[in-house]
Amino acid sequence: MGSITLQKVSKSFGTTAVIPEIDLEIDDGEFVVFVGPSGCGKSTLLRMIAGLEDLSGGRIVIDGKDMSNEAPAKRGLSMVFQSYALYPHMSVYGNIAFPLKMDGQEKSAIDKKVKDAAHILNLTNYLDRRPGQLSGGQRQRVAIGRAIVRQPKAFLFDEPLSNLDAALRGNMRLEISDLHHQLKTTMIYVTHDQVEAMTMADKIVVLNAGRIEQVGSPLELYRSPRNVFVAGFIGSPRMNLIEGQEAAKQNATTLGVRPEHIRISKTDGAWKGTVGVTEHLGSDTFIHVQVDGVGKITVRTDGDFSTEFGQQVYLTPEPARLHRFDPNGQAI
Amino acid sequence: MATLQTRATARFMMSPAVILLFLWMIVPLVMTLYFSFLRYNLLMPGTEEFIGFLNYQYFLTDPAFFTALGNTLMLVGGTLLITVIGGILLALVLDQPFFGQGIVRLLVIAPFFVMPTVSALVWKNMLMHPVNGLFAWIARSFGFQPIDWFAELPLFSIVLIVAWQWLPFATLILLTALQSLDGEQIEAAEMDGAGAISRFIYLVLPHMSRAITVVILIQTIFLLSVFAEILVTTNGGPGIQTTNITYLIYMQALLQFDVGGASAGGIVAVILANIVAFFLIRLIGKNLER
Numbered sequence: 330m331g332s333i334t335l336q337k338v339s340k341s342f343g344t345t346a347v348i349p350e351i352d353l354e355i356d357d358g359e360f361v362v363f364v365g366p367s368g369c370g371k372s373t374l375l376r377m378i379a380g381l382e383d384l385s386g387g388r389i390v391i392d393g394k395d396m397s398n399e400a401p402a403k404r405g406l407s408m409v410f411q412s413y414a415l416y417p418h419m420s421v422y423g424n425i426a427f428p429l430k431m432d433g434q435e436k437s438a439i440d441k442k443v444k445d446a447a448h449i450l451n452l453t454n455y456l457d458r459r460p461g462q463l464s465g466g467q468r469q470r471v472a473i474g475r476a477i478v479r480q481p482k483a484f485l486f487d488e489p490l491s492n493l494d495a496a497l498r499g500n501m502r503l504e505i506s507d508l509h510h511q512l513k514t515t516m517i518y519v520t521h522d523q524v525e526a527m528t529m530a531d532k533i534v535v536l537n538a539g540r541i542e543q544v545g546s547p548l549e550l551y552r553s554p555r556n557v558f559v560a561g562f563i564g565s566p567r568m569n570l571i572e573g574q575e576a577a578k579q580n581a582t583t584l585g586v587r588p589e590h591i592r593i594s595k596t597d598g599a600w601k602g603t604v605g606v607t608e609h610l611g612s613d614t615f616i617h618v619q620v621d622g623v624g625k626i627t628v629r630t631d632g633d634f635s636t637e638f639g640q641q642v643y644l645t646p647e648p649a650r651l652h653r654f655d656p657n658g659q660a661i
Numbered sequence: 662m663a664t665l666q667t668r669a670t671a672r673f674m675m676s677p678a679v680i681l682l683f684l685w686m687i688v689p690l691v692m693t694l695y696f697s698f699l700r701y702n703l704l705m706p707g708t709e710e711f712i713g714f715l716n717y718q719y720f721l722t723d724p725a726f727f728t729a730l731g732n733t734l735m736l737v738g739g740t741l742l743i744t745v746i747g748g749i750l751l752a753l754v755l756d757q758p759f760f761g762q763g764i765v766r767l768l769v770i771a772p773f774f775v776m777p778t779v780s781a782l783v784w785k786n787m788l789m790h791p792v793n794g795l796f797a798w799i800a801r802s803f804g805f806q807p808i809d810w811f812a813e814l815p816l817f818s819i820v821l822i823v824a825w826q827w828l829p830f831a832t833l834i835l836l837t838a839l840q841s842l843d844g845e846q847i848e849a850a851e852m853d854g855a856g857a858i859s860r861f862i863y864l865v866l867p868h869m870s871r872a873i874t875v876v877i878l879i880q881t882i883f884l885l886s887v888f889a890e891i892l893v894t895t896n897g898g899p900g901i902q903t904t905n906i907t908y909l910i911y912m913q914a915l916l917q918f919d920v921g922g923a924s925a926g927g928i929v930a931v932i933l934a935n936i937v938a939f940f941l942i943r944l945i946g947k948n949l950e951r
Contacts, residue, residue: 379852381848400851431859
């Protein structure tokens with residue numbers, strides 16, 4: 330109940346190919362995140378699955394049935410939009426009930442389903458309000474409520490958290506993950522924020538310029554990125570990418586080492602450098618070090634480590650955690 | 662305007678314009694009010710005297726008054742009906758992407774720039790004329806008897822002409838409203854399984870309600886005083902079938918030279934307009950608050 334297969338799906342606007350050709354399997358009940366920089370085609374891909382964009386080529390198979398040319402409503406998917414797209418002149422109740430009403434269901438059945446959804450999402454006290462009277466997080470929940478009442482085969486989320494402030498975003502992330510465990514429905518989630526991708530996904534699809542760079546579980550992508558793009562995109566702060574002499578010593582064009590895999594010391598180590606800006610997060614400290622002959626390196630260390638601007642420090646990367654990339658940016 | 666002083670200065674600076682506008686409005690109104698209580702006929706100079714409410718009594722008990730009142734309401738209502746419904750349909754069409762959109766939009770707006778007298782004459786002589794008119798030619802080429810519009814359907818003909826003039830206005834305002842509708846809402850409704858008609862009823866129409874309200878309000882104000890189209894085409898006839906309140910007052914003043922009676926009619930028209938405005942504002946105020 331909710332497997333989606335993309336076969337050679339492509340999309341072009343005029344002569345520009347936004348998505349050259351994509352093959353992808355999404356299993357039933359999976360939480361899949363499409364992640365990539367803006368303009369990489371992830372939203373377009375989601376809209377093609379939803380049926381809001383036509384395919385230029387290929388097939389979309391949902392539950393074994395070819396849905397490439399079906400109308401959006403017939404595909405049995407529901408979508409949460411970035412702007413939430415709530416109907417402003419309807420109450421919260423009206424918004425959540427709308428898909429059921431369009432489905433021609435009985436009034437009593439609609440009432441029950443809306444109340445159930447409102448209960449799950451803590452909206453029971455707001456059913457009479459209009460979207461304009463709700464806060465951002467509540468609107469978000471109404472949009473999710475409207476999506477879940479239809480009991481779709483899969484949920485599509487189009488950057489749903491990008492309009493919320495940081496604290497609320499963290500909360501909603503948890504709530505959506507929770508919801509996924511409760512409903513066990515397939516979810517496809519589009520975001521440009523790798524933190525959202527890492528924390529929520531069962532499977533991450535990293536997209537760049539309309540191509541899939543790598544598919545895998547969050548830790549797979551973190552531990553063994555297949556190329557420089559994935560290496561630089563997944564992980565926060567970003568992986569240090571070193572080119573030149575230091576990389577050549579390891580028989581690579583580009584050498585990648587994550588900030589958390591570098592040991593910093595005031596007395597001895599492999600690289601000697603000068604401390605630049607230090608960011609104290611409390612639990613962690615990010616130190617930006619200018620290393621002679623290597624470049625700028627970010628180091629992550631525990632919150633108790635204290636340095637001053639301009640101080641001399643020594644860095645030692647963990648040899649087992651080095652990532653080596655060839656001239657084409659592929660991992661060796 | 663942050664401080665008391667700047668506010669006072671601002672008021673002082675604005676006062677010449679405000680006072681001039683106030684005089685501009687109040688002098689004619691007071692003069693009309695004054696004339697309406699006089700026996701004042703241009704054919705009998707020197708006999709002006711105060712006669713109390715007699716002018717009002719004559720005007721309000723005139724059988725023509727009720728016909729004119731009915732005609733006014735029919736004219737306003739009929740025109741509103743055609744322009745609002747037609748405007749919505751035209752706006753929906755013009756909102757679609759098609760070749761030559763810019764030029765078509767310009768053409769649709771064009772009737773609004775034609776003077777009322779000119780457009781009425783064009784309709785009278787080139788379209789609705791029972792012998793030379795385009796409509797008559799069309800009817801004849803299908804073997805029908807041509808309709809003599811101004812003799813058989815006089816008020817409807819006037820409504821048609823006025824509606825033709827105001828349709829662009831309604832279309833323009835409704836089109837801008839339509840363009841401000843959030844595309845994601847429509848897409849969400851599409852995914853929710855709403856067909857084109859449901860989307861129109863549940864999303865587009867509520868979204869446009871404010872614009873529709875504005876169209877009704879503004880048009881009503883102007884349509885209550887339609888005059889040129891009637892003067893140029895039917896002269897209020899046949900009989901008084903196309904005489905509205907404005908035209909009735911014109912007849913009193915400039916055909917019967919009864920300035921007193923016409924003034925009383927003018928004041929009655931002002932009161933009627935205010936009653937209509939009162940109900941409209943109450944009806945519409947609710948809509949605008951949201």
